Amino acid sequence: MTSTTAPKTVLAPRRRSRQREKGDVPFSILNALVFALLAFVCGYPFYYLIINSISANDVSALGDIRWLPQGIHLDNYRQVFELQGLPTAAAVSIGRTVIGTAATVLASAYLGFMFTQAKLWKRALWYRLVIITMYFNAGLIPVFIIMKTLGLTNSFWVYILPLVVQPFNIILVKTYVEAMPEELQEAAEMDGASIFQVFFRIALPNMTPILATIAIFSAVTQWNSFQDTLIYITDQSLYTLQFLLYMYINQADSLAQAAQQSGGNMGAIASAATQQTATSIRTTVAVVVVMPILFVYPLFQRYFVKGIMLGAVKG
Template sequence: MSEIEKNEVTPGERVFRVFNILFFVLFALICLYPFYYLFINTISSNTLSADGQINWWPKQIHWSNYSAVLGLDGLSTAAMISVARTVLGTALTVGASAFLGFMFTQPNLWHRAFWYRFIVVTMYFNAGIIPAFITMKNLGLTNTFWVYILPGIVAPFNIILVKTFIESIPRSLQEAAEIDGAGIVTIFWKIILPSCTPILATVAIFSAVGQWNSFQDTLIYITDQKLYSLQYLLYQYINQAASLASAVKNSTGGNLNISQLASQQTPTSIRMTVSIIVILPIMFIYPMFQRYFIKGIFLGAVKG
């Protein structure tokens, strides 16, 4: 059999490839449509949007919803809190997961098996909301920014991912460094850490999405409005969309054109606009880490 005949694609394979591509294109469109639907409703006539008449194409396009929502009280402060907790919380979680994952691969770690099981068991058991609140209060973390950061630094699932990934790295690299006189910190910083980019990017995505989307910790531990996160404000805005629509109308007076546009604000426009504002950062950041995410999940989940 010639090489051309071996590489020849049969009609059945062509049909399968066509249907395979069409299926995944359709699946991708189905996944993207909810975001598209939200967006076109935020830039269309608020009256038509509230009546459910905007489904495929925007109508009577305007951008007043975004200027009105961005002008709501407390939104800029909440955005800074969410950005700060996401950046700092992600950095500390990635660092702790990397170092602990590395240490749990070291045979000479004191009672390594005990400490590893001690951390893993916390994935299956927790004390509940009330004991957690009492603990945070006794530690002086309630109504402080650090209640967003400290409880999430040690994440058992992330540690397991990193540990499994490091176990796939040839042990000979560390042994060679030890022969040259390198210590644990040097080995971790100069050998292990540069080799863990895919799994650390994966952990960073998990942590960043979790920090950005979290609102329950604000609900439980925070009463100071200066420490409200963006997601918690979203939670409040969705529950109070009708009164916020009225507030937007009243707060944008003075300029005739803006007042005319603001008068069209509806609870639906408030909900959809705030949702878009909150999810946009993650939608832009996630594709940057996509290739590391896929590689890290595969290599961190299966040893070998």
Template structure:
């Protein structure tokens, strides 16, 4: 009985500690969300802490109706979907090749690839390389440079090395070629780590704005993150212009620099947060197995 009592106390303490930890993790985003839907004049005064007051959604309506938002959202979605797919394919295929003992000079090529993860030519040489490849002001500048992520390749390679070789040997005896073994055996069995690196790539593609800043001058190719980044930098002047064109008696819904920054934060963060729960199971399993060794 005494042991059961100790177990109950231990569980209660655990629930309290992890409950507090979960609250600390969730509250910042909750705070941002309630401030985006509360009266903007109260938000500016710091009076919204736990519960929303004067609920309205004009901040989101105003931001989503701004010039370029819809078009840039399409560009961001396309680069995220296509970039993630090709990145996962490139990393997994490269990893599959490096798991083969028959690969010519495997150790040399593996080290040659891995060293690029630690050393970069620098911003100017990379820019010149992108220019010589004819990728400036093209959609493919978002896709091609990130098609073979080395870190993701290492994770996938480690996972694939745990697949029993007998499966591929049996398939090879039955006449399966290299690509058949890759698509029919290696990829399906590596689904947990594939989901993990896909999530890494998805977050990177969705949040990226530096490549737009450096390589894109065509307004039609601007990503959502870059457009919002510009709005964020100009939030003071944009909010002032918005207020000048609105009825000042409706101060609760007139956008302010603070409400604009908070709304942009939610718009950028929410899509990834909606995707993550569906991939969490694979993500946890994949990262635990794939990161055991390099």
């Protein structure tokens, strides 16, 4: 009796598991197709920029480059990298990105941690004063007057100081810290640790995922910003890479016209494949600006998803 019923109890779950596996195949195929489509939608714009930046400029200007490059050449990149002041502008952009990101991450970590401390005097008031700046600001002209009064115009620090305190980042850190076990801090305080020791030795080492998330946000913002240069800077030695390339894009039409009118002979116009056009300038500049920051994300990707999820939901 036992020998006849035992195989049934063993084989039944195996049979059901095989049926579930067969039923999962269509879902897996559909899931793979959907994600492949999303990957294509996200990746194609970058591919489109690259193939148009290395294709013959007269062909790309007509919009005929869709899938494969034509008349491949690198003259566009050579001319961009030969721009006057490019090394200095690149150094300024790298400096503001590194220093600004580090300052923003440290300030967000400290303020977010302090706003979780019940012993902080008038904690709710300070927190509300920080958060209210997300919804209200003085406007461009008053902010410019403040920057000028503080001596930050035509200063490298105008790129750093205004972006150090970011309310959204503080909210992420505060929510993340509140989800951490309170016993960690209580045990450290019982051992005689001060609030600064608790922050640097207990809280900060456990904030890696959320701080990596904030670092990505801050680095992208700092690297792509050019409007602060437009508003506050007139010293060319403080121009950022993005602002320099922004001016280059604005000159695209005039450069294209100058190329077509060089000497007024048809030979110069016929060689437009190696001359700058508005389209070639835009695509080349976009690739130059996007590619460096594009390589930053893979370094922090393993922390990004965990950080944004834990920092967004308490519990």
